[in-house]
Amino acid sequence: MQKKPLLKIEASSASNLVFRLAGIFFILCLLFTLHRYYSFYASFDQGIFNQVFWNNLHGRFFQSSLSSSLSTNVVHAGEIPTVYYHRLGQHFTPALLLWLPIYALFPSPATLTVLQVTLITAAGLVLYILARQYLKPSLAIMITASFYAANAVIGPTLSNFHDISQIPLFVFTLLLAMEKRRWWLFWLMAILILAVREDAGVGLFGVGVYMVLSKRFPRAGIGVCILSFGYMLALTNLIMPLFSKDISQRFMLERFGQYAEGEEASTLEIIWGMISNPVRLLVELVTPIDRTIKYLLGQWLPLAFVPAVAPASWMIAGFPLLKLFLGKGESVLAITIRYALTVVPGLFYGAILWWSQHQQKFTPSFRRFWVGCICVSLFFSFASNPNRTFYFLIPDSVNPWVYVSLPRQWQHVEQMRPLLAQIPQDASVSATTYIVPHLSSRREILRLPVLELRNDAKQVIQVDYAIADLWQLQKYQAAFKSDRRLLQDLTKLIDQVSNNREYGIIGFRDGVILLKKAANSDTQATAAWLQFRQQLQLKKQLAT
Structure with missing residues (x-):
């Protein structure tokens, strides 16, 4: 019983x-x-899916400029990414x-x-x-x-x-x-x-x-x-x-x-x-x-x-x-x-x-x-x-040593947010991988170093803003060749677009640079960028 x-x-x-x-x-x-x-530390795919959901919400079902940048038309044929892909x-x-x-x-x-x-x-x-x-x-x-x-x-x-x-x-x-x-x-x-x-x-x-x-x-x-x-x-x-x-x-x-x-x-x-x-x-x-x-x-x-x-x-x-x-x-x-x-x-x-x-x-x-x-x-x-996920507990590399502590990363984030706040919600933008998800609730977004896309009017345009977390790449370049190459490529790109005045440097904080199309460069931000760039060059010389 x-x-x-x-x-x-x-x-x-x-x-x-x-x-x-x-x-x-x-x-x-x-x-x-x-x-x-x-x-x-969320990366590119988080941005892709968020942009897909955001476009779905606005009736543009399963469209994504971020996905377009990975398409065969762009990767193999060299075409410009489109927002209506x-x-x-x-x-x-x-x-x-x-x-x-x-x-x-x-x-x-x-x-x-x-x-x-x-x-x-x-x-x-x-x-x-x-x-x-x-x-x-x-x-x-x-x-x-x-x-x-x-x-x-x-x-x-x-x-x-x-x-x-x-x-x-x-x-x-x-x-x-x-x-x-x-x-x-x-x-x-x-x-x-x-x-x-x-x-x-x-x-x-x-x-x-x-x-x-x-x-x-x-x-x-x-x-x-x-x-x-x-x-x-x-x-x-x-x-x-x-x-x-x-x-x-x-x-x-x-x-x-x-x-x-x-x-x-x-x-x-x-x-x-x-x-x-x-x-x-x-x-x-x-x-x-x-x-x-x-x-x-x-x-x-x-x-x-x-x-x-x-x-x-x-x-x-x-x-x-x-x-x-x-x-x-x-x-x-x-x-x-x-x-x-x-x-x-x-x-x-x-x-x-x-x-x-x-x-x-x-x-x-x-x-x-x-x-x-x-x-x-x-x-x-x-x-x-x-x-x-546990980057603050487990180093990404022991030899060479690559580790970012929790307080340092959050300090970096606090320095980055004011720059992100300067980018209007409806502006077109290109960003480095770990920034992409935070800016992906918009129609026109790419991943650096790409700066051009084809908009809804089917016109090729340069994005209004570009933002790059160079500090993150600097931290990881010692152990990861891809980060080292990207850091070098972005450094050359920033020099090029700022020197020919396509973009102006309007913000630089803790290794994060913000550029705006056809803007005058801010004197303090430019000086901070040149100092950071000099440090990169010095470390490169010491490494070789």
């Missing part, structure tokens, strides 16, 4: 514990990500419109940061409900704790806002709807997953394969596979090219150019390139071996390596993993950036199903091992300093 009340108490206590775990994750991630934004040619992301009402209430780049943390936190709660369909509360808690401690979850959550942050919530909800046979919700989630971005169907295809191979829902699974694969092919070959040629001339080649010939390739051509050369496919799949193994171990670690032996994990997560392993570039095997999130749902669902058949293995000794794995995962999540 007492068993049922005890079970209810256990379930109730478990739910309270899960909410506490979610609350801790939410508060800490929100604290660190907002601090990252307000201390000017449609980002849907790069990434097809209509699901972002779901969150436009929230952005309309709080139109700020910080809103996107809050939204991202909220989406990931909510995904963990849905995961717990999903785990409870099969597992007792103690195991479901461990699964949820593993999610919130996973490096592949923490890293992307602490990054700039990105569209993939929607994937865990949508996929966990889809799987929960499948378990409860709520097919209207299942198909709604399937559509939303496809709407996240053009390659989100890869993960959905994995779900369909599981539904077929497990023989649980074979007919629905076939439908999911046809829907996801057909949608991706139609989208990337027919719809996205209507907006721009980026998918064939840039993104396919940057990620999968080793399977194609020529200067452009469609998804069909890439797939055929893979199929027609199986040896190259196999080599790309397993190399580099050390990084591939390290990536898998990092994904499995918070779940005590159970996904490695869970068939369902391989069925579902295998396809997103295949997409990453077959691609090229440093980012595909980086566990702290957004692409790692696409693998997470399949791994965790597969672990749930494995434990449902092996609950007797959840012994006190294995529980201690699992807790140890979670702790190690948390340690690596912190030590990897994802997206420089």
Whole structure:
């Protein structure tokens, strides 16, 4: 007679514990990500998504001058960035419109940061409900704790806002709807997953394969596979090219150019390139071996390596993993950036199903091992300093020493804000990477050293203002070649446009320079700039 009340108490206590775990994750991630934004460490992608949301709010759907600067027309053909460029040619992301009402209430780049943390936190709660369909509360808690401690979850959550942050919530909800046979919700989630971005169907295809191979829902699974694969092919070959040629001339080649010939390739051509050369496919799949193994171990670690032996994990997560392993570039095997999130749902669902058949293995000794794995995962999540979130605790480089203390960075921010306040809200502007997000709620914005864009009248203009954080580049140039090159390029650019009076130097504070088109240079600001420039030259001479 007492068993049922005890079970209810256990379930109730478990739910309270899960909410506490979610609350801790939410508060800490929100604290660190907002601090990252307000201390000017959020970077270019945060600006891109904020400008997209801002343009959406003003009826210019998915347009972005910042995205235009990354388009194939600009990067490869040398054209001028445009304000009316449609980002849907790069990434097809209509699901972002779901969150436009929230952005309309709080139109700020910080809103996107809050939204991202909220989406990931909510995904963990849905995961717990999903785990409870099969597992007792103690195991479901461990699964949820593993999610919130996973490096592949923490890293992307602490990054700039990105569209993939929607994937865990949508996929966990889809799987929960499948378990409860709520097919209207299942198909709604399937559509939303496809709407996240053009390659989100890869993960959905994995779900369909599981539904077929497990023989649980074979007919629905076939439908999911046809829907996801057909949608991706139609989208990337027919719809996205209507907006721009980026998918064939840039993104396919940057990620999968080793399977194609020529200067452009469609998804069909890439797939055929893979199929027609199986040896190259196999080599790309397993190399580099050390990084591939390290990536898998990092994904499995918070779940005590159970996904490695869970068939369902391989069925579902295998396809997103295949997409990453077959691609090229440093980012595909980086566990702290957004692409790692696409693998997470399949791994965790597969672990749930494995434990449902092996609950007797959840012994006190294995529980201690699992807790140890979670702790190690948390340690690596912190030590990897994802997206420089913990820049004030962990140096970016030891030899040479590169470190910015918290008081010094906030002192720098306070010096920068008066210069930002001088830029009118409707003015066109070009800024360095970490300033871009804070100025991105406008129609005309670029990243330095670019100064020209094509406006709505289709006229090429120079931006009204340019602002550069040279102090930040100066701090990091010792360890990062890209920062050193950019600092040199910007120094030459500032000398050029100020000497020929295209722009006047109207402000200089703590290594941050503000220029205005066709303005007379301020005497004190110019003197401060020349002194700073002299210091740069002296340090360069000492270094050589």
